[in-house]
Amino acid sequence: MAKDKNGNEVKYSFGLWTVNWAGGDPFGAPTRPWNDYNFDSIRKLKEIGAHAFTFHDDDAFPPTATDAERSEAIAKLKKVINETGIVCEMTPFNGFSHPVFKEGGFISSNREVRRYGLIKTLRHVDLAAELGATTFVLWNGREGAEYDNSKDLGDAHARYAEAIDTVADYIKAKGYDIRIALEPKPNEPRGDMLLPTIGHALAVIDSLDNSDIVGLNPEVGHEQMANLNFTHGIALAMYLGKLFHIDLNGQNGAKFDQDLVFGHGDLKEAFFLVDLLNNGGINGNLQPYTGYRHFDYKPSRTESDAGVWESARANIEIYETLSKKAENYRKDPKTIELFKRAKIDQLGQPTLAAGESVVDFRNSVSQYDFDIDTIGKEDYGLVELHQQAIRHILG
Ligand code: DIG
Ligand code: MN
Ligand code: MN
Secondary structure (H helix, E strand, O other): OOEOOOOOEOOEEEEHHHHOOOOOEOOEOOOOOOOOOOOHHHHHHHHOOOOEEEOOHHHHOOOOOOHHHHHHHHHHHHHHHHHHOOEEEEEEOOOOOOHHHOOOOOOOOOHHHHHHHHHHHHHHHHHHHHHOOOEEEEEOOOOEEOOOOOOOHHHHHHHHHHHHHHHHHHHHHHOOOOEEEEEOOOOOOOOEEOOOOHHHHHHHHHHOOOHHHEEEOOEHHHHHHOOOOHHHHHHHHHHOOOEOOOEEOEOOOOOOOOOEOOOOOOHHHHHHHHHHHHHOOOOOOOOOOOOOEEEOOOOOOOOOHHHHHHHHHHHHHHHHHHHHHHHHHHHOHHHHHHHHHOOHHHHHOOOOOOOOOHHHHHHHOOHHHOOHHHHOOOOOOHHHHHHHHHHHHHO
């Protein structure tokens, strides 16, 4: 398995809802049988080299399950975990599938729905702790609207922040070793969703009482649906210490959420993402991401069972292949030479000198000290540097 810059082994994790997806979409019936909660997929994930899995409550038992049915399902799940050694590293909350959430979960105008969503969440937090998961993902699935006058948008944000803080209060009250990771998405299934991008989510996280245990679970395709550069968003999350988890998949530009295999969308973008996650910043000031490489994708509905597992394997194969390419790219003397030519190392140096105050700077430096015409003619060689990355991607 690939290793990051510091020699830590890269570990892979899959959502159960991915390989079990039956293929139904708004325009067509399921093309495959839905997994009947037998958790066989966990055994198969082990076979293809996964280290961990993740699951919504609804992926293990229906929301209408009785206590007894729920306990039976959990016992079955624990048996497969013990049998395979596959761990549950994260649990996302499902506040979006059942019709009760059709007008929203945490931001439903219907207070009864919000109280139902909260108790359903807290029960899944307890299960997360029981299984040893350390991340609890809150995706903004139904947290939005189709019409701008559907709800008081100020109160919607207030209720959303309150819900996140309330779940965090519960985690702290119980002393669980769990952090909350918010997953942004701009739209789909709702027309417009609150906390649509990494930037929006970071702003709200900063406003929370419990911001210390709230971070992000960004998904590749979701930022790209908003026509944003995912690697840039991840670098910001890492810089702010808020990359708690990640959803890897593929997307071809600003269209409906494709949830393709990782690398089956913008492959060049996938390379630069793997380079950042595995090797951190070029100057070494941004450390590698040490969490699971978690795949949240959908096996194309065209595929039979064989195609489903080929798609699962493809995620790992592509991440492994790009990891090797990124490692070679970073080590290549030509790359290092081109980094230098691009003055990349200088960006690692603060603009004021050590001990130089801004007043000293203002009093001692003249605008006319700089030969801006000569400086303006500098060539940073960025095209050749990019070509160097392409050479490594194309191998
Ligand atoms: C969709 O991108 C969402 C849900 O599948 C899940 O709640 C979350 C966790 O990865 N991603
Ligand atoms: Mn998606
Ligand atoms: Mn996701």
